[in-house]
Amino acid sequence: GDVRWDIKNHPLVGPLLEAAEREHFTREVIEPLPAEIRPYFLASYAVQDDRTSRTGRFFNAMEVVGYVIRAYDEWMSGGSKSLAIDVFTNSWDALHRYREEFASVRVLTEPMYSEIQRALATPDGIRILQQKRDRRAAFAAGNMDEAMRILDHLSEGVASAVRNKLNGRAALHGGNGSPVDGATAGTPSAP
Helix, strand or coil: CCCCHHHHCCCCHHHHHHHHHHHHHHHHHHCCCCCCCHHHHHHHHHHCCCCCCHHHHHHHHHHHHHHHHHHHHHHHCCCCHHHHHHHHHHHHHHHHHHHHHCHHHHHHHHHHHHHHHHHHHCHHHHHHHHHHHHHHHHHHCCCHHHHHHHHHHCCHHHHHHHHHHHHHHHHHHCCCCCCCCCCCCCCCCCC
16 A cells, blocks of 8 residues: 655665565565566556656656645645645645656646645644644654654555664664763764
């Protein structure tokens, strides 16, 4: 299943989750393929996380536009306003950046852009945006205990892989994710 945006962006869990998902996908989907075509699939899969090449950014732009269009449809049909605002707040910065870079993103999103701005300016939009900012600030602390708690929101297979990596990190850095030097043992640190 899909993983919440805030979990994907947690400073401790996010990178480990991404690594676990990549390992699982490679093992379950790519490794069973004939050896001669594996490199092509690996190269295509790598594009999803590439934000430096124009191709990688365009791939990400289309992913963002897909989320925004789906949320816009939800907003306009009278469906879940909070879901739509949640997606709009997650996507706003990237959408704005990609509209500047790619004409196709501007063309695809122009009919809905002002309505998204209105949605974000509603009391719910302002409240959800503030909640996200508060959550990001809390996650920025990178507390190991908090990281372990949010694993409850992941599927058991992925959670287990991430938990093992976090436990390895805790062994290296102390139970709370901090370096084991005595002076900072109780202070969480981000990677």
